[in-house]
Amino acid sequence: AQNSDATPKPEQNLRSPICCIMGHVDTGKTKLLDCIRGTNVQEGEAGGITQQIGATYFPAENIRERTKELKADATLKVPGLLVIDTPGHESFTNLRSRGSGLCDIAILVVDIMHGLEPQTIESLNLLKMRNTEFIIALNKVDRLYGWKSRRNAPIQQQLEQQSRDVQNEFNMRLTQIITQFKEQGLNTDLYYRIKPKDMGETYFIVPTSAITGEGIPDLLLLLVNWTQKTMVEKLTYSDEVECTVLEVKVVEGHGTTIDVVLVNGVLHEGDQIVVCGMQAPIVTNIRALLTPHPMKELRVKGTYLHHKEIKAAQGIKISAQGLEHAIAGSGLYVVGPQDDLDDIKEAAMEEVGTPICIPQRD
Ligand code: GDP
Numbered sequence: 001a002q003n004s005d006a007t008p009k010p011e012q013n014l015r016s017p018i019c020c021i022m023g024h025v026d027t028g029k030t031k032l033l034d035c036i037r038g039t040n041v042q043e044g045e046a047g048g049i050t051q052q053i054g055a056t057y058f059p060a061e062n063i064r065e066r067t068k069e070l071k072a073d074a075t076l077k078v079p080g081l082l083v084i085d086t087p088g089h090e091s092f093t094n095l096r097s098r099g100s101g102l103c104d105i106a107i108l109v110v111d112i113m114h115g116l117e118p119q120t121i122e123s124l125n126l127l128k129m130r131n132t133e134f135i136i137a138l139n140k141v142d143r144l145y146g147w148k149s150r151r152n153a154p155i156q157q158q159l160e161q162q163s164r165d166v167q168n169e170f171n172m173r174l175t176q177i178i179t180q181f182k183e184q185g186l187n188t189d190l191y192y193r194i195k196p197k198d199m200g201e202t203y204f205i206v207p208t209s210a211i212t213g214e215g216i217p218d219l220l221l222l223l224v225n226w227t228q229k230t231m232v233e234k235l236t237y238s239d240e241v242e243c244t245v246l247e248v249k250v251v252e253g254h255g256t257t258i259d260v261v262l263v264n265g266v267l268h269e270g271d272q273i274v275v276c277g278m279q280a281p282i283v284t285n286i287r288a289l290l291t292p293h294p295m296k297e298l299r300v301k302g303t304y305l306h307h308k309e310i311k312a313a314q315g316i317k318i319s320a321q322g323l324e325h326a327i328a329g330s331g332l333y334v335v336g337p338q339d340d341l342d343d344i345k346e347a348a349m350e351e352v353g354t355p356i357c358i359p360q361r362d
């Protein structure tokens with residue numbers, strides 16, 4: 001890395017893509033997240049999966065292991081995948097008025113038995129508005145009458161194993177759903193049927209079951225392959241801090257803290273930061289940069305690790321003075337030595353003026 005003559009390979013400096021899960025209530029967003037987290041979280045080291053603040057981190061090694069049945073001799077160039085833990089926080093793709101949204105890619109979950117539902121369409125509109133890439137998980141395939149399951153199996157092969165009746169029902173429902181997407185102005189198809197020339201024009205559909213794990217290898221591989229293939233620039237690590245506030249929370253011993261996702265750049269203890277406040281911008285200094293202790297449940301109290309600095313992409317808890325009126329969904333700005341504080345305050349507050357439409361869950 002010290003050799004400045006060597007042209008750095010872009011992949012050496014890619015950050016993890018950030019993914020969120022969206023869709024209508026009861027389509028299986030929470031279950032899908034649990035399923036991709038799998039038992040690995042409890043088993044600890046095995047999967048190398050780490051629980052972060054508001055997010056789960058999947059190292060490339062874990063993804064490689066879980067997708068090996070697909071034999072997709074993929075070179076994983078990104079260090080891993082960061083999945084936001086709060087499905088239903090569709091608002092986060094919407095709230096930011098400046099810069100890019102929080103998520104690089106979304107999983108839009110559709111229940112194969114129900115097709116497109118009102119919040120599916122709301123999610124779609126948010127994704128279009130924010131220009132966010134997404135992959136469709138056509139979930140609950142195990143509910144097709146007569147479906148034969150095999151845990152965590154890749155989906156194409158699994159579909160081929162089904163009886164004629166199951167295949168017919170699957171095809172009928174798939175065709176209906178493709179038509180519904182078409183009515184929303186989108187071309188979609190089973191991901192493995194899409195020809196290379198249509199990629200980028202036609203959205204990927206991955207049939208999944210969050211109960212049996214079928215199709216999950218496909219989903220993981222697509223998320224990683226597609227982001228590292230099409231978003232090299234966006235995923236190239238930069239020093240400019242890009243950071244979004246997920247939640248504002250009181251934590252015993254820390255006062256009011258903010259949970260943030262650091263999308264790009266580095267945060268340091270002591271950094272001067274600006275976040276959007278209810279009435280006025282909040283200017284403060286980072287007192288502590290916290291992450292959960294590995295392998296401890298997030299909700300257990302007093303189990304945070306302190307860091308001098310943290311590099312993107314990660315979910316972090318920040319403790320600082322004066323965060324009581326911080327607004328979730330807004331950006332966090334770092335004041336650098338060259339920066340004009342007033343400009344940054346103005347930038348931070350611009351987000352309040354954004355029309356906010358938060359799709360309500362339930
Ligand atoms: P959310 O509201 O989108 O987060 O949906 P949940 O994850 O809470 O799931 C709603 C219901 O559907 C729960 O009862 C889940 O157990 C069930 N469910 C979710 N995914 C699947 C699936 O793939 N197959 C089946 N059979 N049930 C599922």
